[in-house]
Amino acid sequence: MTVATPASAVSTPIPAQPTPNLSPALVNGQRVWVECPHWCTEDHIAANERHLEDVCHTSGAADLIAARKDSAPHLLLLTRLIAGTGSTAEDRQPLVTIDVDDVTGMYLEPADADRFADDLVAFAQQVRALARTARGA
Template sequence: MTTVLPEQTSAPGSATSESVPRLRPALVNGQRIWVECPIWCVEDHVAASERHLEDVCHTSGAADLVAPREGGPSQLLLLSRLIAGTGSAPEDRQPLVTIDVDDVNGMYLEPAAADVFADGLVAFAEQVRALARTARDA
């Protein structure tokens, strides 16, 4: 839920529980307001400077899957984070797990689907380890 309050000089009280949202400043159409953020949100809503209140979204820190490259820098393969909107409907505020392949292609998964995806990653990791063992033993 998004709460619009008049501008204040300091943010209201801090949350002590991981499930308690907190109010943070946001810039919407040039107007400074306060929005209710989930505890996991790391988005700088002032820097994002959205045009419309419904464009404000919450994002978490990212989990990265990086692959080493022979003779070069590591390459980011996947990144995952939480994202939630601020719309008035409850489904708009439900956090989803994003799996981003690059800046253009990504998936938005509900928690149960994210668990299935993670199970697939574990199985994939086991197959990669088996391939590495085979290559070492060859």
Template sequence: MSVASPEPTVAPTSRISPALVNGQRILLECPAWCTEDHVAANERHLEDVCHSSAVVDLMSPRDSGPARLLAYARVIAGNSTSLDDQPQVTVDFDDIHGMYLQAQDAGEFADNLIAFAQRVRTLARTISA
């Protein structure tokens, strides 16, 4: 007797979320990755609504005190269908303007971070020998 395998589950690409726009409660289509509280944001115009993912932090330890935030990254996108509002990865640093990266550029940046991390590990081994 054969048993049918269950249907694969596919993560939704979007969901409906409540939002406030100029004090009016509306329903808004959000990308599945959006963690923004659109009710708390209460944007003045629908065009001002922005989608944002959870933040990923890059922390650096210190000799004394807590770790220091060096940079953070997240996905952002506007609410319109224009090409300018396509999702991008933004990387923000403590004291310089952020970078806004398309998917390919974000992948290249991640590859560079991995290579940098490997070089830092090599330096750490050098001083611990």
């Protein structure tokens, strides 16, 4: 007799937390090593911050580009992760930034970023509805 194991009883391994990287940085002209989160793409050498606490970590960006009629595309929104290197856990907490027109606009905690993304989806649906109306007009 064979007994099948229910799928819910099968244990799946918990993914390991990504390990941070040690990266070189220039701080007031001196080379130091900073611990970067796995998502950090910042060139800490080029930044050459004045103080160690000014070093920050940023991720790659996602852009929202709008193509204008008869002109070049225009950057509307840019989003990425950013985190400081301060002494408290709160200072080091990654935030989602939403930059408007290449000017820093908002720093969002993850739950707020989720709500913003939901609003963007609803907005996109409204844009599609307007485009359908324009096509049928």
